[in-house]
Amino acid sequence: KQEVTQIPAALSVPEGENLVLNCSFTDSAIYNLQWFRQDPGKGLTSLLLIQSSQREQTSGRLNASLDKSSGRSTLYIAASQPGDSATYLCGASGSRLTFGEGTQLTVNP
């Protein structure tokens, strides 16, 4: 059974900092890994999708990496802004999409 863990559970940083969110998964037999953003009371917004054959994906200030062999993915956010404040979830897609508990990010002005 796939288990996904996200560290840290919560993170508070001043505006402008670069930061890294971590995601680990126990079963490396995945099709892809997806990072999402969830604002309070809202659904999930897909940020980045990394296929199992890929090492990283970039979109704007976001960069996600994937190391299947070690069961790890990281989401790097450059020059953080208050608007980045949200909960970030990673999901490992095997027979089903398994989510981590999320990292609640607060970027302070």
Added chain:
Amino acid sequence: GAVVSQHPSRVICKSGTSVKIECRSLDFQATTMFWYRQFPKQSLMLMATSNEGSKATYEQGVEKDKFLINHASLTLSTLTVTSAHPEDSSFYICSAQPGQGHTGELFFGEGSRLTVL
């Protein structure tokens, strides 16, 4: 990205009544849609996989007679919470992906918050 729409976004009902939540893929066809439940400050829990034209596949511990899923077309899946009770109060989210299989990107609806009085 692709758009998935959920309706209603919020619903309040009395105990014992049934509530239907719709999930629509607006600009793509989805053979498979997924229904999740999310408790406060927790991650999403997969309830069931909705398959167009066939029965849904429920996760262990999810009552199929309680949570009725119908996937009548390639763009619409519905979740009906039957005889709702206060413990069914939760945030329900659906997702869908274009095409078939598990290799594609999943897109999520905005979620539906159910409150059972």
